[in-house]
Amino acid sequence: MAPQRLWTETQDELLAAMWPDNSASVIAARLGTTRNAVIGRYHRLIGSRFPSDAERQGRATRAIIQRHQGTIARRLAQAEEIAMWRAAGYQYWRIGQILGVSESAAWRREQRARLHEHSDSRR
Numbered sequence: 001m002a003p004q005r006l007w008t009e010t011q012d013e014l015l016a017a018m019w020p021d022n023s024a025s026v027i028a029a030r031l032g033t034t035r036n037a038v039i040g041r042y043h044r045l046i047g048s049r050f051p052s053d054a055e056r057q058g059r060a061t062r063a064i065i066q067r068h069q070g071t072i073a074r075r076l077a078q079a080e081e082i083a084m085w086r087a088a089g090y091q092y093w094r095i096g097q098i099l100g101v102s103e104s105a106a107w108r109r110e111q112r113a114r115l116h117e118h119s120d121s122r123r
Helices: 009-018 024-031 035-046 053-087 092-099 103-121
Strands: none
Touching (some): 009 035, 024 035, 053 092, 053 103
16 A cells, blocks of 8 residues: 655645646646545545435435325325215225225225324324
């Protein structure tokens, strides 16, 4: 492994001056270093901060939740309708026909809503 080389102020200034108009490879050749070293040094100079795995995972989870919130709200509203129809005496096969789903899908949607209501009441 080659010894670690420190960057001088002159190299930093040259890097900053060349960055907008040149590729990292061209700058590396001019400074006598590697392309990856140039990219890394540039990001340290401008204060870039790369997100941790936990931050990336959190961002991805929030994006998934946001993308599915509409679906969740529609399903809960549909489950309330199913409960209303059940209270009016409709059977699951008929509710399934109304919603365009199977009898078992209508039943599952109502059960999920009951579980959701039960978990909300515990909070």
